[in-house]
Amino acid sequence: MTDPPIFIVVVGVAAFAISGVIAGARQDANILTVFVLGVVTAIGGGTLRDIILNIPVFWVRDFTVVWLAILACLVAFLFSSIFREKMWKVLLYADAIGVAFFSVAAIDKTLALGHSGEVAVIMGFVTACTGGIIRDLLTGRPPMMIASEELFVTPVLIGAILYVLLLDIAPQYTTQWSIVAICFMTGFRGIAIETGLQFPKWLRMRPGKRAE
Amino acid sequence: MTDPPIFIVVVGVAAFAISGVIAGARQDANILTVFVLGVVTAIGGGTLRDIILNIPVFWVRDFTVVWLAILACLVAFLFSSIFREKMWKVLLYADAIGVAFFSVAAIDKTLALGHSGEVAVIMGFVTACTGGIIRDLLTGRPPMMIASEELFVTPVLIGAILYVLLLDIAPQYTTQWSIVAICFMTGFRGIAIETGLQFPKWLRMRPGKRAE
Amino acid sequence: MTDPPIFIVVVGVAAFAISGVIAGARQDANILTVFVLGVVTAIGGGTLRDIILNIPVFWVRDFTVVWLAILACLVAFLFSSIFREKMWKVLLYADAIGVAFFSVAAIDKTLALGHSGEVAVIMGFVTACTGGIIRDLLTGRPPMMIASEELFVTPVLIGAILYVLLLDIAPQYTTQWSIVAICFMTGFRGIAIETGLQFPKWLRMRPGKRAE
Numbered sequence: 001m002t003d004p005p006i007f008i009v010v011v012g013v014a015a016f017a018i019s020g021v022i023a024g025a026r027q028d029a030n031i032l033t034v035f036v037l038g039v040v041t042a043i044g045g046g047t048l049r050d051i052i053l054n055i056p057v058f059w060v061r062d063f064t065v066v067w068l069a070i071l072a073c074l075v076a077f078l079f080s081s082i083f084r085e086k087m088w089k090v091l092l093y094a095d096a097i098g099v100a101f102f103s104v105a106a107i108d109k110t111l112a113l114g115h116s117g118e119v120a121v122i123m124g125f126v127t128a129c130t131g132g133i134i135r136d137l138l139t140g141r142p143p144m145m146i147a148s149e150e151l152f153v154t155p156v157l158i159g160a161i162l163y164v165l166l167l168d169i170a171p172q173y174t175t176q177w178s179i180v181a182i183c184f185m186t187g188f189r190g191i192a193i194e195t196g197l198q199f200p201k202w203l204r205m206r207p208g209k210r211a212e
Numbered sequence: 213m214t215d216p217p218i219f220i221v222v223v224g225v226a227a228f229a230i231s232g233v234i235a236g237a238r239q240d241a242n243i244l245t246v247f248v249l250g251v252v253t254a255i256g257g258g259t260l261r262d263i264i265l266n267i268p269v270f271w272v273r274d275f276t277v278v279w280l281a282i283l284a285c286l287v288a289f290l291f292s293s294i295f296r297e298k299m300w301k302v303l304l305y306a307d308a309i310g311v312a313f314f315s316v317a318a319i320d321k322t323l324a325l326g327h328s329g330e331v332a333v334i335m336g337f338v339t340a341c342t343g344g345i346i347r348d349l350l351t352g353r354p355p356m357m358i359a360s361e362e363l364f365v366t367p368v369l370i371g372a373i374l375y376v377l378l379l380d381i382a383p384q385y386t387t388q389w390s391i392v393a394i395c396f397m398t399g400f401r402g403i404a405i406e407t408g409l410q411f412p413k414w415l416r417m418r419p420g421k422r423a424e
Numbered sequence: 425m426t427d428p429p430i431f432i433v434v435v436g437v438a439a440f441a442i443s444g445v446i447a448g449a450r451q452d453a454n455i456l457t458v459f460v461l462g463v464v465t466a467i468g469g470g471t472l473r474d475i476i477l478n479i480p481v482f483w484v485r486d487f488t489v490v491w492l493a494i495l496a497c498l499v500a501f502l503f504s505s506i507f508r509e510k511m512w513k514v515l516l517y518a519d520a521i522g523v524a525f526f527s528v529a530a531i532d533k534t535l536a537l538g539h540s541g542e543v544a545v546i547m548g549f550v551t552a553c554t555g556g557i558i559r560d561l562l563t564g565r566p567p568m569m570i571a572s573e574e575l576f577v578t579p580v581l582i583g584a585i586l587y588v589l590l591l592d593i594a595p596q597y598t599t600q601w602s603i604v605a606i607c608f609m610t611g612f613r614g615i616a617i618e619t620g621l622q623f624p625k626w627l628r629m630r631p632g633k634r635a636e
Contacts, residue, residue, distance in 0.1 A: 025629035027570060030622065033577045034629055036549075037570065047476065052259065052269050057476050063542045080629055118275045125248075133350070138557070140566025142352025146239060146249065153245045198242065205237035205246055205292055264471065264481050330487045337460070345562070354564030358451060358461065365457045410454065417449035417458055417504055 004105035008178065012101030013065055016131045017042040017072035019094035021080065022087055023139045031077055037135060038073035039066060042098075045131035049106050049123055053113060092193050095132050095144065096155075100185035103128035103160050104178045107167075117164040124160040150196045155188035216317035220390065224313030225277055228343045229254040229284035231306035233292065234299055235351045243289055249350060250285035251278060254310075257343035261318050261335055265325060304405050307344050307356065308367075312397035315340035315372050316390045319379075329376040336372040363404035363411075371397035428529035432602065436525030437489055440466040440555045441496035443518035445504065446511055447563045455501055461559060462497035463490060466522075469555035473530050473547055477537060516617050519556050519568065520579075524609035527552035527584050528602045531591075541588040548584040575616035575623075583609035 020041030024034035043059050043066065050057045059066050083090050106127035110120040129145050136143040145152055163181035167174065191197055198204070232253030236246035255271050255278065262269045271278050295302050318339035322332040341357050348355040357364055375393035379386065403409055410416070444465030448458035467483050467490065474481045483490050507514050530551035534544040553569050560567040569576055587605035591598065615621055622628070 021629070024570065027629075029570060029629055030575070030578070031627045031629075032581055032623075033570060036577050036581070051263055051475055052272065054268060056478060059546070060476065060539060060543050063540060066542070066546065077629070115272060116275060118278070119272050122271070122278065137349060137561060138567050138570045140571060143350050146236065146241060146245060146350045147352060151242070153248050154242070157244055157248070199244075203243045205233070205239075205241055205243075205289070263475055264484065266480060327484060328487060330490070331484050334483070334490065349561060355562050358448065358453060358457060358562045359564060363454070365460050366454070369456055369460070411456075415455045417445070417451075417453055417455075417501065 004108040005175070005178075008101050008105045008108075008182075009065065010068060012098050012105060013042045013069050014072040015094045015101065016045075016098035016135075017069040018076040019091050019098060019132065020135050021073050021076035022091040022094065023135050023141075025080060025087060027139055034077060035070060035073045037138060038076065039069045040138065041131045041135040042069035042072070043131070044134040045102050045127040045129070046106070048130045049109070049127040052123065052126070053110065053115075055113070089193075093190070096186050096189040096193070098131065099128040099156050099189070100159065100182045102131070103156055103185065104163060104181050107160060107163055108174075108178070111164075111167065117168060120164050121157075121160045124163070125157055128156050128160075150198060151192035152189070154199075155185050155192065159185035159188065216320040217387070217390075220313050220317045220320075220394075221277065222280060224310050224317060225254045225281050226284040227306045227313065228257075228310035228347075229281040230288040231303050231310060231344065232347050233285050233288035234303040234306065235347050235353075237292060237299060239351055246289060247282060247285045249347060250288065251281045252350065253343045253347040254281035254284070255343070256346040257314050257339040257341070258318070260342045261321070261339040264335065264338070265322065265327075267325070301405075305402070308398050308401040308405070310343065311340040311368050311401070312371065312394045314343070315368055315397065316375060316393050319372060319375055320386075320390070323376075323379065329380060332376050333369075333372045336375070337369055340368050340372075361410070362408045364401070366411075367397050367400035367404065371400065428532040429599070429602075432525050432529045432532075432606075433489065434492060436522050436529060437466045437493050438496040439518045439525065440469075440522035440559075441493040442500040443515050443522060443556065444559050445497050445500035446515040446518065447559050447565075449504060449511060451563055458501060459494060459497045461562060462500065463493045464562065465555045465559040466493035466496070467555070468558040469526050469551040469553070470530070472554045473533070473551040476547065476550070477534065477539075479537070513617075517614070520610050520613040520617070522555065523552040523580050523613070524583065524606045526555070527580055527609065528587060528605050531584060531587055532598075532602070535588075535591065541592060544588050545581075545584045548587070549581055552580050552584075573622070574620045576613070578623075579609050579612035579616065583612065 017038035020038035021034045023041070024037040027033075029037070047057050047059070080087075103124035107120045107124040110123040111117070115123070133143045133145060141147070159181050162184060163177055166177040166180065170177075229250035232250035233246045235253070236249040241249070259269050259271070292299075315336035319332045319336040322335040323329070327335075345355045345357060353359070371393050374396060375389055378389040378392065382389075441462035444462035445458045447465070448461040453461070471481050471483070504511075527548035531544045531548040534547040535541070539547075557567045557569060565571070583605050586608060587601055590601040590604065594601075
């Protein structure tokens with residue numbers, strides 16, 4: 001139950017920054033605008049996490065992570081023309097990776113502060129989703145978390161619960177469980193993206209509504 | 213000027229959770245997605261209140277209220293098929309009840325911390341409206357607080373001012389005044405919902421705009 | 425590196441309050457609704473700034489600024505019929521003035537707390553843009569910060585960096601540099617509004633997209 005390893009933060013921040021740059025691309029925005037979008041997406045979730053946990057906001061203490069986000073934005077901007085045909089899919093996967101890494105990092109941090117597993121699950125979920133929600137609202141889209149046609153909430157929520165349970169059962173394997181949780185969340189979400197996976201009708205609101 | 217009674221918190225959380233589930237229904241969302249929407253709507257306002265007041269966030273200290281919100285979501289999900297024809301109206305009333313109970317609870321908490329009546333009115337208003345704003349933004353709707361065609365801001369704002377004034381005049385009747393304030397806010401909002409009540413034209417911006 | 429002078433706060437709050445009232449006008453909202461919009465726009469940015477910096481929220485400590493915002497709302501409401509034909513342009517300029525004054529005030533406050541120049545730039549930017557983002561989201565518009573066709577992010581971001589650099593080079597001229605920064609930001613943004621100034625295509629995402 002230590003602070004999250006730097007590797008997890010780096011991947012999460014980079015993935016979210018890239019997703020922000022791509023989201024801005026669809027607005028035909030200029031380089032500074034997409035950099036702002038990328039950085040806000042990358043640090044938005046962690047900012048809310050630290051505010052809710054009432055600890056100093058991470059980038060106010062250590063600015064390195066913002067430089068990292070800016071660097072990821074630059075790379076995404078320079079290479080954006082390469083994957084232009086598949087922008088939307090790259091955005092979906094960058095978001096999925098950011099969500100997985102950030103939820104694990106937030107759960108680690110919350111447990112390290114001595115909070116309960118339940119609070120850690122919520123903090124993991126909130127931290128993972130907030131950056132993307134801000135990104136979508138700023139670019140005038142309904143947030144992917146809710147609007148996504150395929151499963152979005154389920155992989156991260158189940159993954160967060162799984163991770164907390166594994167840490168509770170065998171706390172000595174922190175690193176292993178974090179890898180398991182990240183693979184579970186990105187794999188599950190990846191399957192949902194590729195196959196359009198959804199719940200059966202009776203577990204969705206208003207079944208048959210469109211048939212009425 | 214004590215902490216808000218548990219009854220007020222329970223009703224407010226349950227009402228907002230139900231409104232969140234219904235809001236998700238319109239997106240044809242699955243059970244986990246609407247649970248997330250319900251819980252976020254239920255705890256969003258109080259989270260912002262505690263952050264602004266710089267006190268520990270209530271559900272980080274005591275997770276019970278989140279379980280309560282989840283329970284309310286489950287009930288709303290199971291019974292949603294019953295009131296399917298009147299979903300929108302149930303949403304409006306659930307929101308109205310949540311707004312009324314949360315503004316009273318937030319005013320109590322703000323005054324108990326020793327802040328002025330003016331700050332308490334703002335905190336009551338902000339706490340009451342934030343959950344619904346998050347719910348509407350997450351489901352891709354313009355926030356009801358502003359977009360509502362009938363009066364929305366007026367009942368809660370006047371009710372909050374009334375409650376603070378009554379507590380100032382006769383502080384020994386806390387419970388009575390909280391009942392008066394809740395009845396005033398829900399009743400006033402209910403009349404607005406049923407009759408489409410609005411201000412006269414000269415108290416609205418751009419009178420005659422549509423006639424031009 | 426002192427607290428921001430009261431003049432800067434007054435102008436920033438008044439400008440944002442006016443922009444909020446005008447934004448509400450387009451929804452045909454009533455007087456209380458536009459007052460709420462004006463006040464939220466005026467105090468939203470500073471609220472987030474104080475929350476991130478982990479200091480007491482300014483209007484909880486000193487309510488004067490809210491009265492000022494309400495007064496500005498009243499003036500904007502009473503005089504709105506005069507500039508009705510040019511509402512959108514008045515909104516753009518009120519927003520530009522609010523952004524400029526708030527970013528300077530936030531940079532002053534952040535540096536006074538002993539944070540680095542990098543953190544001050546981010547805080548200046550976040551504080552300046554948040555009020556307008558909340559205003560736009562509440563009135564159901566895509567946030568101007570991103571959706572604006574002409575330069576929006578660039579003037580405030582460059583201006584904030586310029587201001588921090590000038591304060592670093594010659595810290596004895598605080599007042600002069602704040603005037604320089606405000607003139608730079610409003611002037612630059614004004615030119616963008618009047619001329620539709622944008623970056624060249626190669627510094628925008630997806631160059632040539634529309635031609636494909």
